Amino acid sequence: MGEGGWELKTQNCELESVVSIGRLLTVYSPAMMTTVEPESNVPPVELTVFSGPLDLLLHLIRKNEVSIYDIPIVSICDQYHTHLRAMRELDLDVAGDFLWMASWLLHLKSKMLLPSVVESEEDPRDELVERLLAYRRVKELASYLHDSDIVRRCLWAPDVETSISSLAEPELDWEDVDLRLLAQTYLEVMQRFEASHPPPIEVLPLRYKVEEKMSDIYQRVNMDGLVPLLRDLNSRSDPEEVVAVVVAVLELVRLRGVFAEQRKAFAEIYLRPGDRQLSNRELLHHGENSG
């Protein structure tokens, strides 16, 4: 075992191509090697070392040249753990699947080390062998698909116009319309609907009651005789309160309980008592309407 278990880096280069990017490591399985050809200028972003724990196990079995039906669990388990340690040292994100397999191997190792009580007892490795065989079949088929993909991706379909214009076929093949496409389409339609039907602007009730401001100003005007409205408004920092005061003043003017005077444009607006005495009922009645 080499340092950190990455001896394949130097010894098995013809089998596994290893690309070092900083401290990260990319190992391509043989099937992937052919795709490393610089067809693209995009650097390989996939930093999966092995496509899963079974892939790593198969690699160890092949490297040790042992039979898949008679796996030396103790030694393979140790090598597996060395690999995991190396992957962590390299800051690779070791998925839970790898850890799960690690504990399974430990479990098998302990079982193998125990003296066999009954001769006819099932080999504890059976399930692992079965899964490795099934996975190897998947890998073989994947490698076949990979080779096929290399050639087939180079094929282009024709795009010929006809002399008749109205031939455009509907774009979707019914055979390939599945639940996901249906759900996506529904969400798109609803998004479009919501975009063209924005929710109505919600008018929040004023935090300041107009009728309160009315009696407030009415009393001040009657007490002081003269109230500079603009200066009063400038002293209030909350725009909502300013709105409430303005509405209250307009209402008071309408009811002739207050008069407003301005000498010239932009000059101060003075409020003084009007020619009508307002009752409390009149002041409150307004509040009932404006809510």
Place this chain on the structure above:
Amino acid sequence: MDKETLTASIEAILLTANGPVAVSALVEALDEKDVGAEEVKNALTSMVVAWDRPESGIRLEQVADGWRCVTPPALDIYLRSYHGIAARQRLSQAALEVLAIVAHRQPVTLPEINFIRGANSASVVRTLLERKLLRMAGRKKVVGKPFLYRTSKEFLIHFGLERPEDLPDPEELVRDETISAD
């Protein structure tokens, strides 16, 4: 580049191009030392002759901005016929939208579908009824008593569902159908 590869490459480019192709674009795409505008033009002229045979379904013609492939007008009748047949196996975007609305909001009326899509969907609904993907399911008890539509049994079979209730919540499906299944 030998003459045969030149002809084959030009043919492949013309057939896969969407619209007329200029000679200069061909020369640039081939990018070989021995291929110039003259060679390409000669190849094109030979192709015009070679393709102009009764058993050929395609013609080469020179238009204002280059060369393009077209089907001979005499074959229009068969092309029209084929594309009509092909359309039956296909679905327009509008039809998919109506299907999605009915699937997720059934039972639903045509005015409701129109309102959601913002487009009249009467003919699309009719087509989907003919294709037996939708079915009528009574009338809604509102003014005008519009028909209610639901998805059909064929619809369920196509999507591998037993009941309309098995239809997954679209938000959930698109967001994390593959994660939640774990």
Place this chain on the structure above:
Amino acid sequence: MDKETLTASIEAILLTANGPVAVSALVEALDEKDVGAEEVKNALTSMVVAWDRPESGIRLEQVADGWRCVTPPALDIYLRSYHGIAARQRLSQAALEVLAIVAHRQPVTLPEINFIRGANSASVVRTLLERKLLRMAGRKKVVGKPFLYRTSKEFLIHFGLERPEDLPDPEELVRDETISAD
């Protein structure tokens, strides 16, 4: 219909079609008394031979229960150059494994895929759905009603298969029992 027109019509249909064309669709589109499936098949077989020449930029292939035209792989370099395509996204090892599992055992659920691969495949499945190489095919009638997945028509077209069953038996692909093949 004479033989030449038959060939020309088929060629025109195949070149303008959007995907593989079934023999039955060709027969229906031609709709002539003397044209049956046999005549169409014979014409197609002759066309395969006739198009398989170095100066031809197009080939005929049988895929996904139909026939379609494609350019020969060797011309890809010129086509990429003309269409300005630098590289295509390729399938990762994990994606190929998931495709192999689904192709071989469909319909199959995500938990089943995860178990066979020994690794979580949720994001890979999602990518393959988005690339339309897989499709959802209903839900399995077990607790949790997990979604079932199948390979799509696009999968067959991309990998040049008539049916998913045409994939080789992985058992036969495994060459050595002791030392895993590579």
